[in-house]
Amino acid sequence: MTTAITALEEKDNPYALSHLDALESEGVHIFREVAGEFERPVILFSGGKDSIVMLHLALKAFAPAPAPFALLHVDTGHNFPEVLDYRDRVVEQHGLRLHVASVQEFIDSGRLRERPDGTRNPLQTLPLLNAIDSNRFDAVFGGGRRDEEKARAKERVFSLRDEFGGWNPRRQRPELWQLYNGRHAPGEHVRVFPLSNWTELDVWQYIAREKIELPAIYYAHERTVFSRSGMWLAPGEWGGPGEDERVEERKVRYRTVGDMSCTGAVDSDADTIEKVIAEIAASRLTERGATRADDKISEAAMEDRKREGYF
Amino acid sequence: MNTPATFGAHDEALAATSLLRFATAGSVDDGKSTLVGRLLHDSKSVLTDQLEAVEHASRSRGQEAPDLALLTDGLRAEREQGITIDVAYRYFATPRRRFILADTPGHVQYTRNMVTGASNAELAVVLVDARNGVVEQTRRHAAVAALLRVPHVVLAVNKMDLVDYDETVFAAIAEEFTRYAASLGVPEVTTIPISALVGDNVVTPSAHMDWYGGPTVLEHLETLAVTDDPSEDPARFPVQYVIRPQTPEHPDYRGYAGQIASGLLRVGQNVTVLPSGRTSAIEALDVLGQSVDVAWAPQSVTVLLTDDLDISRGDMIVPSDATVTASQDLTATVCHLHDTPLTPGARVLLKHTTRTVKAIVKEIPSRLTLDDLSQHPEPGSLVANDIGRVVLRTSEPLPVDAYADSRRTGSFLLIDPADGSTLTAGMAGDAFADAVGDAGGAEAERAGADDDGWDF
Numbered sequence: 001m002t003t004a005i006t007a008l009e010e011k012d013n014p015y016a017l018s019h020l021d022a023l024e025s026e027g028v029h030i031f032r033e034v035a036g037e038f039e040r041p042v043i044l045f046s047g048g049k050d051s052i053v054m055l056h057l058a059l060k061a062f063a064p065a066p067a068p069f070a071l072l073h074v075d076t077g078h079n080f081p082e083v084l085d086y087r088d089r090v091v092e093q094h095g096l097r098l099h100v101a102s103v104q105e106f107i108d109s110g111r112l113r114e115r116p117d118g119t120r121n122p123l124q125t126l127p128l129l130n131a132i133d134s135n136r137f138d139a140v141f142g143g144g145r146r147d148e149e150k151a152r153a154k155e156r157v158f159s160l161r162d163e164f165g166g167w168n169p170r171r172q173r174p175e176l177w178q179l180y181n182g183r184h185a186p187g188e189h190v191r192v193f194p195l196s197n198w199t200e201l202d203v204w205q206y207i208a209r210e211k212i213e214l215p216a217i218y219y220a221h222e223r224t225v226f227s228r229s230g231m232w233l234a235p236g237e238w239g240g241p242g243e244d245e246r247v248e249e250r251k252v253r254y255r256t257v258g259d260m261s262c263t264g265a266v267d268s269d270a271d272t273i274e275k276v277i278a279e280i281a282a283s284r285l286t287e288r289g290a291t292r293a294d295d296k297i298s299e300a301a302m303e304d305r306k307r308e309g310y311f
Numbered sequence: 312m313n314t315p316a317t318f319g320a321h322d323e324a325l326a327a328t329s330l331l332r333f334a335t336a337g338s339v340d341d342g343k344s345t346l347v348g349r350l351l352h353d354s355k356s357v358l359t360d361q362l363e364a365v366e367h368a369s370r371s372r373g374q375e376a377p378d379l380a381l382l383t384d385g386l387r388a389e390r391e392q393g394i395t396i397d398v399a400y401r402y403f404a405t406p407r408r409r410f411i412l413a414d415t416p417g418h419v420q421y422t423r424n425m426v427t428g429a430s431n432a433e434l435a436v437v438l439v440d441a442r443n444g445v446v447e448q449t450r451r452h453a454a455v456a457a458l459l460r461v462p463h464v465v466l467a468v469n470k471m472d473l474v475d476y477d478e479t480v481f482a483a484i485a486e487e488f489t490r491y492a493a494s495l496g497v498p499e500v501t502t503i504p505i506s507a508l509v510g511d512n513v514v515t516p517s518a519h520m521d522w523y524g525g526p527t528v529l530e531h532l533e534t535l536a537v538t539d540d541p542s543e544d545p546a547r548f549p550v551q552y553v554i555r556p557q558t559p560e561h562p563d564y565r566g567y568a569g570q571i572a573s574g575l576l577r578v579g580q581n582v583t584v585l586p587s588g589r590t591s592a593i594e595a596l597d598v599l600g601q602s603v604d605v606a607w608a609p610q611s612v613t614v615l616l617t618d619d620l621d622i623s624r625g626d627m628i629v630p631s632d633a634t635v636t637a638s639q640d641l642t643a644t645v646c647h648l649h650d651t652p653l654t655p656g657a658r659v660l661l662k663h664t665t666r667t668v669k670a671i672v673k674e675i676p677s678r679l680t681l682d683d684l685s686q687h688p689e690p691g692s693l694v695a696n697d698i699g700r701v702v703l704r705t706s707e708p709l710p711v712d713a714y715a716d717s718r719r720t721g722s723f724l725l726i727d728p729a730d731g732s733t734l735t736a737g738m739a740g741d742a743f744a745d746a747v748g749d750a751g752g753a754e755a756e757r758a759g760a761d762d763d764g765w766d767f
Contacts, residue, residue: 029611064561154397199409
């Protein structure tokens with residue numbers, strides 16, 4: 001094939017960067033722009049793989065100095081214990097400052113009410129905005145990727161939020177070249193998405209290349225689960241299973257990590273990173289389609305949550 | 312002790328996949344959604360749940376076939392109005408390459424979106440309908456690609472099935488477009504006859520066009536060599552952030568962090584810091600934890616200098632033999648982005664690389680119509696989607712390159728100091744490169760232009 005010759009030329013070009021090098025360089029550039037232009041940036045850290053990759057990039061961007069950012073965990077109260085352990089270990093290992101915005105506290109104090117379906121995912125917005133407001137964070141890093149969901153595909157790298165934390169997709173600033181405009185008025189803040197151009201597969205390939213440790217639930221393991229809305233949910237303090245839901249032992253892993261009440265596991269034998277990468281490359285479902293009950297509500301579920309100030 | 316040949320080769324399998332950013336321009340009528348849908352679908356980038364959601368949504372709108380535009384039209388307003396409002400970014404991969412596609416709407420009121428999508432593109436796909444040939448909109452798309460200096464342009468002549476796969480139809484369109492693009496200074500055009508609907512020459516070669524021996528669209532995207540030799544480009548390093556750990560292990564460490572905007576840096580190189588003009592030499596280069604002798608654009612690096620200079624964010628490190636000088640006067644071609652018009656006398660902020668300074672719009676000498684390249688002197692103002700010439704005066708000297716020499720250090724934004732809105736995208740220097748090839752022919756192509764004044 002004639003085309004193979006050209007491909008070889010690109011591969012042999014000593015200056016050609018791999019896609020992971022290009023994405024890493026772009027991500028680091030974004031972190032440094034924020035450090036240079038904002039007063040009080042914070043990284044949203046859930047203990048999920050995307051936020052772990054964000055933190056990894058932030059640490060590399062400023063080495064040998066520590067990353068000039070605190071972490072903010074919006075805690076739904078329905079956490080996987082493995083993920084909380086991981087979070088606390090990472091915070092200690094890198095000497096980071098952790099802020100926790102607790103959904104449970106908001107429920108206990110009557111500022112939020114538990115939903116009839118028991119899911120706490122939409123309840124995260126108020127504690128998140130409250131934490132941003134009370135700590136006067138002006139830049140908030142999120143691990144959102146444009147390939148995740150179609151409303152996110154229209155998201156900017158620097159996304160301005162008004163004083164109510166709201167997102168107005170019709171009034172977004174055009175983003176050209178690598179010039180990010182972070183101007184904002186007092187009370188407004190900017191959500192920053194350094195992984196905008198990454199795909200799920202890129203994230204996993206990067207985790208493999210950089211040998212980044214993840215919470216164990218991302219790899220296949222035996223777990224007691226029950227079926228709801230076509231997903232495997234794990235029983236826990238959050239309330240499941242219901243009376244007519246039967247539990248069983250299955251070998252599963254998680255493709256995303258969120259609130260236990262709406263994050264499903266997938267059947268999997270992938271117990272190493274190589275197997276996970278092979279499994280994702282062959283998967284015919286998106287990670288949100290496979291594992292997030294909240295995004296199945298409607299065509300615009302994510303857009304509506306984002307307008308309210310969600311991640 | 313890393314040479315360019317060994318750096319990054321620690322995982323050969325991963326290093327073999329490069330990244331290509333490209334943009335598509337065209338309208339629904341040209342079959343752009345079908346082309347994009349086919350690229351995504353045939354590269355298995357549309358997954359079952361996404362396709363099911365599109366099929367469901369199409370059915371509920373009374374459409375029989377799944378409308379692939381719904382894959383990218385992610386906002387409620389877009390779906391309700393059946394139009395694409397914003398640039399949609401799509402991600403797909405083949406074993407050879409990872410692609411970032413900026414899918415931009417083609418109509419004139421969305422010129423700003425096309426400009427946005429093209430700003431980071433290494434390649435632009437312009438789509439025409441074989442039955443209509445090169446039309447006003449095609450010329451506008453070619454002009455945007457030329458203006459933004461997109462290095463590679465592909466003309467996809469679509470709907471070949473509707474002109475009986477006639478070679479002479481394709482050849483005439485290809486010739487007309489290539490001649491027009493050359494007159495705008497586009498260095499390279501690849502023309503491909505396709506039928507996006509049937510699938511001819513999109514991913515797999517056509518069985519209907521024996522007379523075409525070139526690559527399919529996807530083959531071309533996969534194999535095009537897009538990395539040029541950075542040692543031929545001017546070296547530019549805008550300082551983003553100064554890393555000073557001040558820890559017991561690193562009491563005196565002072566590293567300048569940034570992304571190399573253009574060219575190549577080397578340990579031992581003599582450098583000048585702009586705008587101060589102070590000089591030093593590169594003592595060490597660090598590419599995210601790896602010490603190297605050479606680093607190049609677009610790597611994010613940390614630079615250590617042999618001398619302790621007063622350098623901060625917004626300064627630019629360049630080789631001492633560089634010809635760039637910092638100036639407060641700037642003439643540029645701009646695309647106005649905001650709904651509030653830009654007028655002479657406007658006081659704005661100008662963001663260039665990592666520096667933001669105050670600026671005044673001194674003059675708007677002309678506005679350009681992209682369809683026929685005609686100029687309108689003294690337009691009084693520029694409204695959203697207008698392209699025009701602007702003369703600016705900045706509060707501090709800036710080392711701005713000609714956009715033609717460096718897209719990254721020749722570009723800037725104008726920002727509203729009152730509310731922070733991004734107003735205008737600017738490109739320093741001449742609008743278009745000199746015509747490629749026969750100058751006389753190029754002249755003739757610029758029908759409607761009052762004079763040669765556009766090439767300042």
